């Protein structure tokens with residue numbers, strides 16, 4: 001494939017930037033891929049594994065002459081990075097980000113972006129619990145959504161060019177209002193992560209009582225929680241600090257639902273529990289039937305559909 005950008009500068013060399021570097025290189029989507037990371041150790045690792053064509057110690061040199069700059073740092077670091085690079089951006093360049101929260105990143109970054117540079121906020125709905133320059137892989141974005149939340153005045157041609165790159169890396173793209181994005185992600189990602197962190201914390205308290213059995217005999221559900229709760233603490237601290245309202249709104253609703261189920265258990269109301277779980281099962285099946293869970297195993301999907309339990 002012909003290159004869609006001549007020089008792509010990746011700022012922050014972790015899971016997402018690393019995966020982009022692998023994906024772009026595999027498909028020949030960028031003339032040159034350069035990078036910058038704050039810590040000397042990360043830069044050294046990136047050089048050692050040949051993540052980019054060039055790794056700079058100075059962020060301003062990394063963005064010099066780049067026609068695409070990707071901010072791939074924790075949400076709370078976007079402001080500082082944008083301020084540092086702004087005077088060095090090439091006219092006509094596109095700046096995008098991959099932060100898990102959108103409105104606060106727009107508020108932090110947009111004021112720094114000079115006239116003639118296109119700022120197109122973005123968020124790949126793809127990741128793992130791993131972080132750092134060694135954690136990236138070329139197929140991370142394949143068949144995953146990558147949401148863009150462009151500002152109304154943004155040049156549609158610049159949005160199209162970025163969209164072409166994301167799709168060439170295997171992603172499905174869509175556009176969304178940033179505040180709506182933050183509410184949707186609070187339900188589908190941010191609150192679930194907080195619940196996983198909490199559940200693992202509960203088990204940690206309990207292990208002292210149960211003599212480590214909660215760890216030894218952890219079943220699949222709890223294992224999934226521990227995987228999620230192993231995610232990067234800095235990244236997730238920033239997500240919650242920067243999507244405060246939406247997360248608190250969803251956690252309030254979650255608590256109400258939890259109390260409803262707690263009461264049903266206390267009252268022995270089996271019908272209510274069964275009805276509730278029947279509704280939630282239908283939601284899961286809807287996701288699978290819409291083809292949105294590419295990792296889901298196919299076992300029993302239709303055979304247990306009408307099972308009489």
Ligand SMILES: NC(=O)C1=CN([C@@H]2O[C@H](COP(=O)(O)OP(=O)(O)OC[C@H]3O[C@@H](n4cnc5c(N)ncnc54)[C@H](O)[C@@H]3O)[C@@H](O)[C@H]2O)C=CC1
Pocket residue numbers: 011012013014015016017037038039042072073074075077080081098099100101123124125126127128129130131132133232235239
């Ligand atoms: N990990 C995931 O599953 C996903 C993460 N994201 C978002 O992508 C962004 C990057 O996340 P990952 O690649 O997972 O993180 P990571 O922890 O693997 O890498 C982050 C990089 O940013 C650097 N960094 C941190 N603070 C910095 C600063 N002040 N100045 C310069 N560099 C700094 C770190 O040294 C590291 O190289 C975050 O905003 C996160 O919300 C989006 C989708 C999924």
Ligand SMILES: O=C(O)C(=O)Cc1ccc(O)cc1
Pocket residue numbers: 099100124125126127128129189228
């Ligand atoms: O590892 C998982 O299960 C994830 O949920 C990955 C993830 C984390 C943060 C995002 O903003 C998007 C995707």
